[in-house]
Amino acid sequence: MKTKPYHHGDLRAELIRVGLEHLARGPASLLSLREIARDAGVSPTAVYRHFPDKQALEAELCRAGGQQFGAAMAEAQSKAENRPGPRLVASGRAYVRFALANPSLFRLMMTTASREDPFTRDEANQSSGFLLLRRTIAELAGPDAGTNEQRLKAVHAWATVHGLAMLMLDGQIPANEAIIDGVLGDNLAL
Amino acid sequence: MKTKPYHHGDLRAELIRVGLEHLARGPASLLSLREIARDAGVSPTAVYRHFPDKQALEAELCRAGGQQFGAAMAEAQSKAENRPGPRLVASGRAYVRFALANPSLFRLMMTTASREDPFTRDEANQSSGFLLLRRTIAELAGPDAGTNEQRLKAVHAWATVHGLAMLMLDGQIPANEAIIDGVLGDNLAL
DNA sequence: TGTACATCAGTGAACGCGCGTTCACTGATGTAC
DNA sequence: TGTACATCAGTGAACGCGCGTTCACTGATGTAC
Numbered sequence: 001m002k003t004k005p006y007h008h009g010d011l012r013a014e015l016i017r018v019g020l021e022h023l024a025r026g027p028a029s030l031l032s033l034r035e036i037a038r039d040a041g042v043s044p045t046a047v048y049r050h051f052p053d054k055q056a057l058e059a060e061l062c063r064a065g066g067q068q069f070g071a072a073m074a075e076a077q078s079k080a081e082n083r084p085g086p087r088l089v090a091s092g093r094a095y096v097r098f099a100l101a102n103p104s105l106f107r108l109m110m111t112t113a114s115r116e117d118p119f120t121r122d123e124a125n126q127s128s129g130f131l132l133l134r135r136t137i138a139e140l141a142g143p144d145a146g147t148n149e150q151r152l153k154a155v156h157a158w159a160t161v162h163g164l165a166m167l168m169l170d171g172q173i174p175a176n177e178a179i180i181d182g183v184l185g186d187n188l189a190l
Numbered sequence: 191m192k193t194k195p196y197h198h199g200d201l202r203a204e205l206i207r208v209g210l211e212h213l214a215r216g217p218a219s220l221l222s223l224r225e226i227a228r229d230a231g232v233s234p235t236a237v238y239r240h241f242p243d244k245q246a247l248e249a250e251l252c253r254a255g256g257q258q259f260g261a262a263m264a265e266a267q268s269k270a271e272n273r274p275g276p277r278l279v280a281s282g283r284a285y286v287r288f289a290l291a292n293p294s295l296f297r298l299m300m301t302t303a304s305r306e307d308p309f310t311r312d313e314a315n316q317s318s319g320f321l322l323l324r325r326t327i328a329e330l331a332g333p334d335a336g337t338n339e340q341r342l343k344a345v346h347a348w349a350t351v352h353g354l355a356m357l358m359l360d361g362q363i364p365a366n367e368a369i370i371d372g373v374l375g376d377n378l379a380l
Numbered sequence: 381t382g383t384a385c386a387t388c389a390g391t392g393a394a395c396g397c398g399c400g401t402t403c404a405c406t407g408a409t410g411t412a413c
Numbered sequence: 414t415g416t417a418c419a420t421c422a423g424t425g426a427a428c429g430c431g432c433g434t435t436c437a438c439t440g441a442t443g444t445a446c
Contacts, residue, residue: 011389029219033433042390044433049389054433110360130362152372155363156350159373163353164345170300172320173345182342183349201422223400232423234400239422244400 012050014040019061020105028108033057062112065105072098073132084139091136092161092184099165100175107169133158160184202240204230209251210295218298223247252302255295262288263322274329281326282351282374289355290365297359323348350374 080090137154168175266284327344358365
């Protein structure tokens with residue numbers, strides 16, 4: 001008893017799980033609604049019971065990714081020495097590591113974010129990882145937060161970790177722990 | 191006289207021209223061999239007289255992009271004050287500006303590079319812009335070039351400009367000249 | 381406790397689409413005699 | 414100078430593909446009486 005008609009359990013959650021699994025294996029450009037449905041053991045049509053269209057499914061994958069990202073960042077920070085400098089470095093390292101561990105998901109999160117309503121105030125959303133990074137950067141500033149100079153420093157730090165992540169994802173530089181540590185450790189302390 | 195059968199002029203060059211035009215207008219993921227052929231006023235099949243397949247056409251677009259990129263970098267450097275610091279900043283600015291001016295081409299160059307034979311020694315190839323940046327960074331080092339520390343500084347600078355470019359392309363931060371100048375001017379001088 | 385019924389998560393067939401690529405071909409060109 | 418011919422850049426029809434999405438439907442569920 002308690003069995004649902006054809007599918008058992010929460011199909012919506014299962015579709016997201018399978019979707020993330022696919023992103024872990026291949027590029028986001030090959031992410032296919034039909035294939036996700038197939039792997040979830042369900043007809044393509046069934047997806048439309050849970051998401052209005054493919055784009056909505058992708059948005060949900062980004063949301064899930066954002067949560068994972070935020071959790072990874074938070075954990076890294078909690079393990080770091082409780083001073084702004086080390087915390088920032090720990091955040092940066094977590095940022096790059098997450099990107100390397102989830103290449104397609106990370107890319108999807110990045111490119112999808114720009115398609116969304118830019119002034120969406122749903123902070124639990126896909127950008128929670130970025131917000132965490134920004135908050136950490138803001139902490140570093142102390143009283144002069146909000147200064148123009150401070151904002152530039154924040155962007156600089158973000159650009160550095162993001163660039164490091166992207167160059168490694170694109171195979172332009174080796175995805176090497178020593179390089180990550182070298183760049184972040186020596187240079188990121190503002 | 192001198193007219194070719196159906197098409198007039200160098201179709202190969204025309205296809206590349208049209209391809210770059212398409213990249214200037216839309217994302218690389220929507221780049222279609224058929225559409226390029228259509229806009230070149232030629233049947234899809236004709237493309238195969240000049241390129242073995244679509245991937246080869248794309249590679250050629252990247253090569254063309256690499257040349258434009260390199261030229262932009264070189265010009266920016268030639269206009270800069272002839273000291274390592276200002277030249278590096280000028281390079282970085284040109285790097286970001288090229289990315290902003292050619293979003294899809296820049297992305298294609300980045301993601302395609304990793305698919306190629308990594309130890310290809312064709313330096314006139316798609317990475318000429320990167321080589322120029324790296325060379326400039328190397329100049330900065332002077333006698334201690336090749337040091338581990340020097341290499342890290344180079345990666346750091348590259349990551350910063352690249353990250354800045356990507357964040358702006360993805361709409362994560364405003365594509366703002368003031369931000370570019372602020373980040374590069376204050377922080378990039380190693 | 382038994383029965384009629386609304387709900388709604390699933391089904392499978394079908395749609396139109398544009399893609400990259402292959403095929404056998406055509407017909408203008410320039411060249412060798 | 415005229416003619417036979419090889420070359421080869423183009424043609425248009427067709428291939429199989431997988432995609433996202435729509436459609437009318439089915440049948441198990443839980444609920445109201």
